[in-house]
Amino acid sequence: MxxxxxxxxxxxxxxxxxxxxxxxxxxxxxxxxxxxxxxHGAGEGGxxxxxxxxxxxxxxxxxxxxxRATPKTSLYGLCSIVLPMLAFGYLLKTSRDAQEHKYRTGQVAYKDRRFKFI
Structure with missing residues (x-):
């Protein structure tokens, strides 16, 4: 059972x-x-x-x-290669700009700036 x-x-x-x-x-x-x-004896090979x-x-x-390039394959390439690269670049730029703004306005002390890159 x-x-x-x-x-x-x-x-x-x-x-x-x-x-x-x-x-x-x-x-x-x-x-x-x-x-x-x-x-091999039957002549069939290996x-x-x-x-x-x-x-x-x-x-x-x-x-x-x-x-053959079609709209579907072009869209697939765009969505799987180009858009993630652009999104990552935008995320990287905005986070670094925000960090740089904090540095320039004095919100982060000098001693805390070392090796704090995003």
Whole structure:
């Protein structure tokens, strides 16, 4: 009774177990094929060709050949690169200007100024 789950129905549990068994079987077959020392005798060579991995690697190699600037990609670049830099620069400038104003108006004593940079 320790493995009884109340938030999962019996049908969902069977589906998950079936998926796990199928995944384990595919994984074992892949490992068996990849580590077979007699593959060279069949003329197959020493690698296992996986079309999905090959498509992914080809896509990564030619990513910039097929890139096209759109408003969405431009906005993404603006929001992820330019705006954070500008916001950090503004924050840095305003905090340093406020500190400098305190120094110039005498609100901070000379002895407290040393190594107190923001």
């Amino acid at each position: 320790a493995d009884k789950q109340y938030d999962v129905s019996a049908k969902e549990k069977r589906l998950v177990e079936t998926y796990a068994k199928r995944r384990l079987a595919l994984r074992e077959e892949y490992i068996k094929q990849i580590t077979n020392p007699h593959r 690698i296992l060709f996986d079309s999905g991995i090959q498509r992914f690697m080809s896509m990564r190699a030619t990513e910039y050949d097929h890139f």
